[in-house]
Amino acid sequence: MESNIELKRNSMKEASDKPVENSPEVDSKNDAVISQPKNKKKITIFISIAVLIISSIGGFFWYKSKENSVEPTPVAQKEVNENIFYKLDDIIVNLNTSDAQSRFLKIGITLQLNNKETVVKLDNSLPIIKDLIQSYLRELRPQDLNGSAGLYRIKDELLLRLNEIMLPNKIVDVLFRDILVQ
The missing domain is CATH 1.20.5 (Single alpha-helices involved in coiled-coils or other helix-helix interfaces)
Structure with a gap:
């Protein structure tokens, strides 16, 4: 096998x-x-x-x-590029202090607007706008104005309050020309 x-x-x-x-x-x-x-x-x-x-x-x-994308029209570009600066009078207010010594704030504000319609609305609302700015600034303490962060918060708050008054128009920016605290 x-x-x-x-x-x-x-x-x-x-x-x-x-x-x-x-x-x-x-x-x-x-x-x-x-x-x-x-x-x-x-x-x-x-x-x-x-x-x-x-x-x-x-x-x-x-x-x-x-080809199908929407290109901005020349009118829309004109509105976006049209920046108008509106200079407000200098404002002097007392600051909110806890001690007997009074402190003052002198501030120069310029508003940046996006069109001429906003200028007309601003001219008509100028007494209300000045009152709003002064009322807000009087509540500030000297510590609120310290540093750039403090100024940035003030700028944002003013912009927010002013745009509520200016509806449907819009203020683009609040610019500080000069600030003096005494």
């Missing part, structure tokens, strides 16, 4: 050692080796065509989005 198994093993070994020219495995390997460069060329061409198509489609949509 052992001899039969050995014979079979030897015959299989000899069969595997012999190169077979027309066997399907060799042919398929040769085909794979021969066709591999062709497949690489085909894949490269296919990928480059796909990239070209995708980039063309992307470029088309990008161009269309640029």
Whole structure:
């Protein structure tokens, strides 16, 4: 029995050692080796065509989005670029102090407006605006005016209060010309 198994093993070994020219495995390997460069060329061409198509489609949509985008009209640009500065008279107020010594604040304010309609509204509301500014400034303490952060808070608060009066028009900014605390 052992001899039969050995014979079979030897015959299989000899069969595997012999190169077979027309066997399907060799042919398929040769085909794979021969066709591999062709497949690489085909894949490269296919990928480059796909990239070209995708980039063309992307470029088309990008161009269309640029074409359909809303460009600002010349009137809108004129309103945005039209800055008018309205100079208020200097304001002198007493500051809120807890001691007997009185302290004063002298402040020069300029308002930045965005159009001429706001100037007309501001002229009509000037007594109300002066009263609002003076009422707010009288409540300040000398410590509130310390540093740039304090002035920035005052500027923001004045801008907020003034824009409530000026609706629907808008004051763009409150600018301090000079500030004197005594």
